Amino acid sequence: MASTLTLKLTNRSPKQPIKKLPATIDVPADATIEDVKAIVARQSGISDHNRIGIFNPATNKTFKDRRAQVGQDADIVKSKELLIKDLGPQIAWRTVFLLEYLGPILFHVGAVVFRPYLYKDVASHPLSDTQRLVFAMFVAHFVKRELETLFVHKFSASTMPARNIFKNCFFYWAFSGALDPVVDLVGAVIFVLGELANASVHLHLSSLRSRGGTERRIPSGLGFSLVTCPNYLFEILSWVGVIIASRDWSVLVFIAIGAAQMAAWAKGKEKAYRKEFGDKYKKKRYVMLPGLI
Known part of the structure; x- marks a missing residue:
């Protein structure tokens, strides 16, 4: 040659x-x-x-x-x-993720910090235990996302077109839900378990690729015997916890839109795995939600 x-x-x-x-x-x-x-x-x-x-x-x-x-x-x-x-013009994927997840953090923290200036009678309407719980769950989720972006995620592509940053950020910045003890506890437990499982899958996926590399390996472990992308499964599970705790329809809209996008990504990953690894890869019937998608 x-x-x-x-x-x-x-x-x-x-x-x-x-x-x-x-x-x-x-x-x-x-x-x-x-x-x-x-x-x-x-x-x-x-x-x-x-x-x-x-x-x-x-x-x-x-x-x-x-x-x-x-x-x-x-x-x-x-x-x-x-x-x-x-x-x-391009923008780094890591920057994109950081900006996406920054919006919900600023929105919710700002709503609490500036609450005395937004409502005249705020003293007579303090935050309920449910509102405090959901606030903590929202912020904890996106802080975890920011930390994963900085220290866990590895990107096969360096950048994306800068013009797409507005489209990518719109979902996270525009759709954030607003802020019975037993039900709150159930929601909190589901949320924590979902977040921990989601983080575990992200750490495993990160371990499959060298820093700066583009190589692919067949993932295994928690949830991978059930679906192609258990990280999406566990993320949806954590948001189910938020829905239970908040009893707010806007949270349901938020995760429904997100789930539709994640389903498209998961189907693409299943197709890519089958094409790249052939018989070495155990094909999955469901890509995100067992028995459904």
């Missing part, structure tokens, strides 16, 4: 071309998709190489594994061509 590859570069979007895109580039045969992005960005005068999208000329699909070597891809070696697109 040649030590270098000469690759033709073609604008994937003729209506929005990269004006300074070189006609060809020479890259080492062992160069990764990430390396090629950096080369294309440098020669095209684009400062952030994460803006460069590289697509397979045969399938027109993006190369998701940024550490894949171009010299080992049959379609690239055969066609000696890459489709290139400027994806626009």
